[in-house]
Amino acid sequence: MLQVTNLTVKFPSRRGEFTAVENVDISVKPGEIHGLVGESGAGKSTIGAAIIGLLQSPGYVAQGEMSLHDTNLRTLTPAQAHAVRGARISMIFQDPQTSLNPLMRIEDQLIETMQAHEDISDADARDRAVALLSEIGIKNAAERIKAYPHQFSGGMRQRVVIALALCTNPELIIADEPTTALDVAVQSQVLDLIRALADERGIGFILITHDIGVIAQITDKVTVLRGGKVMETGETAKILREPEHPYTQALLAAVPRLDKKIDRFLVPATEADVEAPQIISGIDAEAWLLDGGVQDPIGLQAHDITVKFAGERTSLFRKPDSFTALDSVSLDVRAGTVMGLVGESGSGKSTMAKVLTGLVQPSAGTMTLGNDALPDAKSRARKDQSRRIIQMVFQDPYSSLNSRHRVGALLAEPLWLYGLENDAAKRRALCEAMLSLVGLAPDAIDKYPHQFSGGQRQRIAVARALLARPRFLICDEPTSALDVSIQAQVLNLLKDLQKTFGLTMLFISHNLAVVRQMSDDITVLQGGKVMESGGSEPFFTNPQADYSKNLLSLTPTL
Template identity: 65%
Template sequence: MTLLSVEDLTVRFPSRFGELTAVEGVSLSIGPGEIHGLVGESGAGKSTIGAAVIGLLPHPGYVAEGRLRLGETDLRALSPRAAHRLRGDRISMIFQDPQTSLDPLMTVEEQLIETMQAHSDISRRAARERAVDLLEEIGIRDAESRISSYPHQFSGGMRQRVVIALALCTDPELIIADEPTTALDVAVQSQVLALIRRLADERGIGFLLITHDIGVIAQVADRVTVLRGGKVMESGATRQVLGQPAHDYTRDLMDSVPPIDRRLERFRVPGEGGGGARHAQDDRPAAQARRWLTAEGETEPVGLSLDEVTVRFAGARRGLWTREAPFVALDGVSLSVRPGSVLGLVGESGSGKSTLAKVITGLVSPASGQMSLGGEALPAAKARPRGHAARRLIQMIFQDPFSSLNARHDVGRILGEPLWLYGLEPDAKRRRALSAAMLDLVGLPADAIDKYPHQFSGGQRQRIAIARALLARPRFLICDEPTSALDVSIQAQVLNLLKDLQSLFGLTVLFISHDLAVVRQLADEVAVMQSGKLVEAGPTDQIFERPRADYTRDLLRLTPVMPAEWRAA
């Protein structure tokens, strides 16, 4: 029996430059209780297919050709009113970011009840009882009291569970899950994937699982379709497609997946060409950038040391005169990063990783503890004025380059800003020349300097963010989840670039990530955090092969990876 049938689907988007074919001739099917994975690079058409199935293609996109059937229902023949009714009744969707999927001004109870009453004739009391049962089913403890909470009062994983409850509350036959675990740490991701698998097995719900994470597909999907440029490269049983790929593109994708059981010197990236950092010794722009970055003797690696650093945040108000007890975000953390090395920092959401980064950069002041950079005391945020050397020597690369780059400025102005801010280059023409040279160093074309952030892909924007950080001539670089939002092939390019730059300029790096396989590839040493405390730290091979803490072993066990026998095949 076929639940969803997609036959020769073609989707086009008209524009003033002609029609863009986003999806061309795609066919796939999903049976009851089946999880069908849809993988491919950004722009492959994965989300467009999901939007076409549920009838939410952004204007002016339209289905040009093909058949879409849910059971016996022709989805293309439905009137707008009937299509609206079908959404929620028979097809639901789980989006990537639960924070934007939930109304921050409504309690979880109100949102669940409103959804149920919009799609069925049910009393408010009965809807509430069903909502509590749903929250308990998806693993939210004390659902009777938590149901009256607002979305911001839940963790990221709990919010994603609420979104799943919203998708389930109308008993749909099919759920489209668009990157449902991308922003989640490995423990919460494992819980959400187990929930999806259980719903498919016990309720017979079909899932179209859209993701760029090959490990997630290997863990839960029954079948997989590989897309590139809107076309199907190959499709079939997950073990067959991933274990014995028939198409060169699928093999290239598999080569880009970082293994967790060993360290690679370099990722294989098809057609990378100049994708890594340029090592030229001549007068090309990349060589000019290299000479400028290593000028004035700033090539000696520096180390970082933290001693008993504690951070407390004020508790929420419980009335006019009282507050809850302060929240301890970091509890006496002591660690060191050796000069010229990479320290990987891992742990669940809320473990204190990003708070630690903010303390180092001076964005958060610790309640107690000492810090030093290169053997000299590193003052807390309030004692670190704008002209303090640490503000330049410590730079940060953020998770989302689109939100960290000013959308109103072109790349030339974005890259020139640190040169002006830190007084490194007063001449505007020289700042532009150095910015162009840095673009060449990170593998971007010269004409990128006059473009704006929205004109680049995610991987290209991250290269721009890296170039901006380097133009400050830092000695300590913090990378906070710099590849978590990128597909595997683009991730491989960015990781190769970071490896090149770290070795080229002797940078000391703190690499924060929830992806343990990525940490294995970059880090010389690893520190594991849980609930604001340092659980263990040591050489990378020791942490991954002989972890001492039960918590570390749990993180490794929960990480979705390609089975070793599939790689060998």
């Protein structure tokens, strides 16, 4: 159905032409799912954009052939390309939030898409839209179709995006990281839907992802890319069982294992780029942290934490209903250990982290840090020691670092905020030493966040948290946005820091394979309630709660 031969894509710049994709061959049959896998910058999304005709200017197809059945995609006029795009080739983007117009109802967006490609009445288009939403698993489709995007969960929004891609009955759908931001339960539903559409409708799919587990679960063929070049291609089962190229072997070795716990992640050649920590300007960052008492483990206990949020006001005279985000949740994070906190989206994981850091006020419950009662959010002043002792590494390093400030200013903030170093020259030297400790060159201090990759930005976020001399570190999905090799590097870094400094950690993730490698204990949340809590290894070998068993069964593995 789709044949791509010798595809080369280049991007001109003042410094010459950058070759993003070089001599790539891909073929897709009707009903076949062809996976494209590789690290960030491998050219996966560029290939998809070239096929559908959405290459960002000034990028262009330098050479190669692309055909959809008998249609030569390279010789189409702009008008012809517009007719093919959407009608015969559709795309599912990574973030459903940006794919849907927040000001339009779902009904209007589906009808608009259909009418852009065919002559169909509003009534007929609406009937088809309702049937389509029902087909992809949205209950009460006739009522839900009138909702706005923000009234759906992340998984339901992704289903709506799939409905948009399907409403013109395309022959080929390009799915660009369609499950990256979804938890395992919702991810499994979306992947099952894609597999069913391929089998029942005969739609061909190109599935772009950095998740090897997803590739293993539903693709028929896979192409492994690196630096815009094909490393290996063939049937998925053969590639994953008997990889021939050293890069494919290294990529598979970096995937976290769900079946056993390992001491350290194996990382492809990029590990060589991370230099050993150095003593910068006479300052040893490791010694500075140890002098600050970070080596003294501290435990944290939370008892019967309840958090309620006000709902939407439906009447001027009626008090809005409340939503219970956490319902009598208790945690016991032992000193010097890692507690894994898992559950699907909306289970209350991030809300719990915000309660511990004083960002959310609980309506009930008590907390203890070490031997001292932890003040609640309203009475926890900025100078309270718990503000410094408990630090957090957020999920998205793009938004957790202020893009207008240089790295040096971002790192120095905890030092002057908590009065740890008042001399500006010493602050700078200490920041450089901390960058070296987390595997970055000291000259990174004068750059801006946008000049770094996602993995490097997350290292900067870790360095900033360490400069507060914390004893309790909360990591909220710290690697969910990173590809597999960069994820392995960051997880190795966190393992080393935890072991060296005896940090107590709360590790939040929906990736159970990652949690097994990182945690000593585990707590499972569902709907704001604790389903199971105890040792990590007993949980993975013999889970007690039905919900825990279901989560483990849904996790993609090799």
